[in-house]
Amino acid sequence: MKGLTLRNLHKTYFDLNMGSRVTAVQDVSLHIREGEFVAVVGPSGCGKSTILNMVAGFLPATKGEVLVGDRPVKGPGPDRGVVFQNFALFPWKTVIDNVGFGLKMRGIPKPERDRIAREFLALAGLTNAADRYPNELSGGMQQRVGVVRALANEPDVLLMDEPFASVDAQTRMTLQEELTRIWQERRHTVLFITHDVGEAVFLADRVIVLSKGQVLREIDIPISRPRAWDTVSEQDDFKRLSSEVLQMVRSA
Numbered sequence: 740m741k742g743l744t745l746r747n748l749h750k751t752y753f754d755l756n757m758g759s760r761v762t763a764v765q766d767v768s769l770h771i772r773e774g775e776f777v778a779v780v781g782p783s784g785c786g787k788s789t790i791l792n793m794v795a796g797f798l799p800a801t802k803g804e805v806l807v808g809d810r811p812v813k814g815p816g817p818d819r820g821v822v823f824q825n826f827a828l829f830p831w832k833t834v835i836d837n838v839g840f841g842l843k844m845r846g847i848p849k850p851e852r853d854r855i856a857r858e859f860l861a862l863a864g865l866t867n868a869a870d871r872y873p874n875e876l877s878g879g880m881q882q883r884v885g886v887v888r889a890l891a892n893e894p895d896v897l898l899m900d901e902p903f904a905s906v907d908a909q910t911r912m913t914l915q916e917e918l919t920r921i922w923q924e925r926r927h928t929v930l931f932i933t934h935d936v937g938e939a940v941f942l943a944d945r946v947i948v949l950s951k952g953q954v955l956r957e958i959d960i961p962i963s964r965p966r967a968w969d970t971v972s973e974q975d976d977f978k979r980l981s982s983e984v985l986q987m988v989r990s991a
Contacts, residue, residue, distance in 0.1 A: 740928050741808035741818070741895040743771040743794065748803035750789050750952075763789045765952040767803075771896075774926040778939035780984060781949030782991050787932045789952075791900050794930060795821050807895050817845065820889030820927075822899045826881045828873040834884050835860065835869040841892040859887040862921055879910035886918065890925065897927040901934065912968050915941055919966050936985045941971055946984055950991030958984055 750764040764786040771777045779787050792798040794805050796815040805812040807819065820841075828837050835856045842852035860866050863883045873881055882902060889897055903911045915938060922929060933939050939946045940960055948955045962976055971977050 740773050740926060742773040742775075743769075743896050743928055743930060744806040745769040745790070745794070746804050746806070748790065748793065748805065749801045750786070750793060750798065751801045763952055764793070767949075767952070767954055769947065769954065771928055771930060773928055776922055776929040776931065776942060776944045777947060778931040778933055778943035778945075779947045779949060780933055780936055780939045780988055781955075782988060783934070785949040785991065786952040787934075787949055788900055790949075791821075791898050791930060791932050794896070795819055795898050817841065817892050818895045820892055820894035820897050822882075822885050822889050822897070822902045824901045824904050826873070826878070826885050826905075828881055828884060828888075830873050833870050833872055834865065834876070837873070837884055838888045838891050841888065845892075855891055856887075859891045860884075862890075862924065863887045863917065877910075878906045879914060882906060882914060883917065886921070890921070890927070895928060897929045899929065899931045901932055903938070904934075911938075916967055918942065919964065923964060936988060937981055940977060940981045940984060941966060941968070946980075948984060948987040948991060955991055956987055958987075 745767055748764055748767040751760050751762050754761045767790060781787055789798065793800050794812065796812050829840065835853060838856040838859060839852035842855060857869060860869055863886065865880065865883055865887065868876060868880060903914050906914065919942060931942060943960050946958045946960060958980065960980060962971060962974065
């Protein structure tokens with residue numbers, strides 16, 4: 740695993756409707772330590788997903804740079820695993836073949852990639868789903884497959900763009916708990932984008948609040964791990980920090 744560094748990151752684009760250039764991200768500098776879980780929150784349109792897409796290599800920065808370890812990001816790469824909101828599974832592939840797809844693209848023989856895929860499916864409690872197809876799974880199970888597919892490639896950095904936004908509240912809480920458990924076992928460096936303040940505080944070591952494409956504030960989350968909703972939600976620190984982050988987001 741490696742750390743992630745954003746240096747003076749800018750992103751502007753030309754808005755055809757407005758007929759002018761728009762600044763989506765302005766002079767964002769941020770360092771995520773190796774093995775750290777950082778969540779980014781902020782109002783709609785503040786630049787959260789734009790930052791993640793630049794880190795993933797899907798969008799070029801207008802100015803500034805992104806580094807994984809000490810290596811500049813020039814485009815998409817296996818050192819960054821991405822988990823999307825909409826699952827993004829191949830419907831014609833079984834679960835085990837979905838999880839092993841990135842390994843296949845790297846030229847890993849099928850017996851080895853199946854072994855690796857089964858190891859990660861077991862990590863997420865999905866062993867019995869290996870030979871099923873995505874349309875045979877619930878939304879929550881599909882998103883767990885999406886998470887382990889990203890993890891199976893052993894990326895240095897895991898990028899998650901509101902991955903639990905499309906599931907119901909109870910499933911979301913379960914997925915959040917599973918993610919913290921898996922993260923504690925594997926200790927990937929994580930950049931997690933969300934609009935849900937409670938989710939950010941529950942999951943992260945540190946929460947970044949964005950406003951108008953800039954970092955408004957960084958808030959450390961000193962809540963002990965492991966974390967479970969039935970205990971964390973009653974803690975004074977959780978309530979205080981959630982209120983503090985929410986106030987910052989509303990002011991943004």
